[in-house]
Amino acid sequence: MHELSITQSIVDAVCERADGRPVRTVRIRVGILTAVVPDSMRFCFDLTTAGTVAEGAQLEIDQPPGTAHCRACEKDFALPDLVLLCPCGSADVAITSGQELQIVSMRVG
């Protein structure tokens, strides 16, 4: 359950920036092509915020879909999983979204 250590690092970063103010909302971005399960993160978020300034905060998760660019046909296409294959048949593709793992913003006060 790497979600625990990942969520812990989010909570650490958020509490540091909150500088003592109560945190109401934390917004993160977790692409669907990362090995991170949002439901596990929510569970871990409640655990790791307990006793911190972020206790009771709401976790909002944006999940960018997977997209890729094909170097053979120069088209962009949807990528539902990590199997790198363009509809044109080429495997020479570059992932352009879906691998984000970022803390976007938070609301304090």
Place this chain on the structure above:
Amino acid sequence: MPHAHPHDHDQVRDAPSGGGETITLEQRVLGKNEELAARNRSWLAERDIVAVNLMSSPGAGKTTLLERTVRDLTGRRRPVAVIEGDQETTLDAERIRRAGGAVVQVNTGAGCHLDAEMVQGALTTLAPDGGSLVLVENVGNLVCPALFDLGERSRAVIISVTEGTDKPLKYPYMFAVADLVIINKVDLLPYVDFDTDQCVRYARSVNPDLRVLTLSATTGEGLDDWYDWLDARS
């Protein structure tokens, strides 16, 4: 502007549902680990130490391969040292020590992966000689270790023919970040239902650049290719 909304201005800083200040962070969740990994990477490079991160599910034969590798390479090429990641026990570390390798054990407790900070601590304790080969045995699972850069030179995933042919599709993240796949226990191929070519096709569908080696850590078949691959990291 006849229709200007009275609280348009407030929305810049405040959420419409009342109070508080929105702080934009836009920072990478694993940024701290990545900084530490970069520090490990330059520490290793300054000493001409080659670190290879070995990952597998439990039972793939990773410790047997390591034991054999340490025994075969000790005194022949670079000095070999091992960082052994394990949730609880020190049994694997003892096996490596008996094989003649310098070893340090990192117990992760409940943790399911090594991170750059643990490796930094392990390197300090291990104090490998300049020019060493450091083999890092990650905690046995095919998901969590995929996300954590340790500062290693290369990553190898070990699977065995007693596992499903479709392992690369079930655990694509691991295969996506690997440089090499080792298919172990090929001596058992006559007795199991494993399609090596299909497994390789699956693995390359998530990572076209993947190198693949087939070997048996028990019989020694194919080990020279593994040692050549390690040499080529240097």
